[in-house]
Amino acid sequence: MWQHTLARPFLVRGIGLHTGSPASVQVDPAPVGSGRVFVVSGVEIPALLDAVVDTRLATTLGNGRARITMVEHLLAAMHAAGVDNARIAVDGPEVPVLDGSARVWVAALHNAGLRAQAGLRRPVTIRRALRVENGDAWAELVPASAFEVDVTVDFPHPHIGRQSWSGPVTGHHFHQLAGARTFGFRADAERLWASGLARGASLENTVVYDDAGVLNPEGLRGHDEAVRHKALDAVGDAALLGAPIFGRLRAYKAGHELHRRLFEASRAG
Numbered sequence: 198m199w200q201h202t203l204a205r206p207f208l209v210r211g212i213g214l215h216t217g218s219p220a221s222v223q224v225d226p227a228p229v230g231s232g233r234v235f236v237v238s239g240v241e242i243p244a245l246l247d248a249v250v251d252t253r254l255a256t257t258l259g260n261g262r263a264r265i266t267m268v269e270h271l272l273a274a275m276h277a278a279g280v281d282n283a284r285i286a287v288d289g290p291e292v293p294v295l296d297g298s299a300r301v302w303v304a305a306l307h308n309a310g311l312r313a314q315a316g317l318r319r320p321v322t323i324r325r326a327l328r329v330e331n332g333d334a335w336a337e338l339v340p341a342s343a344f345e346v347d348v349t350v351d352f353p354h355p356h357i358g359r360q361s362w363s364g365p366v367t368g369h370h371f372h373q374l375a376g377a378r379t380f381g382f383r384a385d386a387e388r389l390w391a392s393g394l395a396r397g398a399s400l401e402n403t404v405v406y407d408d409a410g411v412l413n414p415e416g417l418r419g420h421d422e423a424v425r426h427k428a429l430d431a432v433g434d435a436a437l438l439g440a441p442i443f444g445r446l447r448a449y450k451a452g453h454e455l456h457r458r459l460f461e462a463s464r465a466g
């Protein structure tokens with residue numbers, strides 16, 4: 198259970214989902230015990246629950262006036278790969294969306310390789326069940342011998358409906374989630390665009406459902422891509438505990454805010 202950082206640095210470029218602006222991410226190895234830390238305009242923002250400032254459209258972290266949003270797919274890939282310590286310098290307000298999934302991050306981390314460090318991990322072990330609710334949505338953490346998720350979505354849409362996915366999500370198991378893309382509904386996209394949001398969203402990085410089906414010409418990456426993306430997001434939110442987790446996250450119609458409340462509760466005991 199040694200801590201790990203990257204063996205080599207890497208750079209990824211893309212555009213931001215919300216701003217549509219070009220952004221680049223330079224990921225460097227970091228000292229033992231330093232954790233995963235974003236650096237935005239020279240300001241360090243630790244990728245931890247305490248730094249969460251907004252969870253509405255994506256998970257946004259902040260420190261003072263510095264902000265970084267859309268951190269969840271990169272953090273999910275790092276958490277699953279076992280990268281404990283990394284310096285993540287971003288040259289814009291958001292992590293690039295890339296293809297809407299974690300696939301590019303998984304490949305970049307694989308190419309960079311991992312290096313063991315002279316310090317032990319301090320895992321979070323879930324010893325009793327915890328639950329948070331919001332309306333009919335809920336999220337629970339229960340004891341388990343590894344980090345696992347068990348996620349259910351239920352959208353009143355003929356191409357999604359009720360979907361569930363469960364399983365372990367660290368190491369090679371994460372590949373089942375890594376390629377699942379961000380998704381949305383056409384009516385919501387039009388509303389977001391009218392509000393000046395989601396400017397970078399396109400069929401290159403978002404699965405868009407309309408009444409008839411899926412607008413993306415290439416179709417879905419599997420019939421259950423929607424729930425697999427929600428599971429990917431859940432792993433990214435779990436990464437904000439900043440430690441390996443021994444426990445199972447069960448979630449029904451949950452999102453970033455319920456996950457944040459649940460992991461916050463887990464720290465209280």
Ligand SMILES: [Zn+2]
Binds near residue numbers: 379429430
């Ligand atoms: Zn996502």
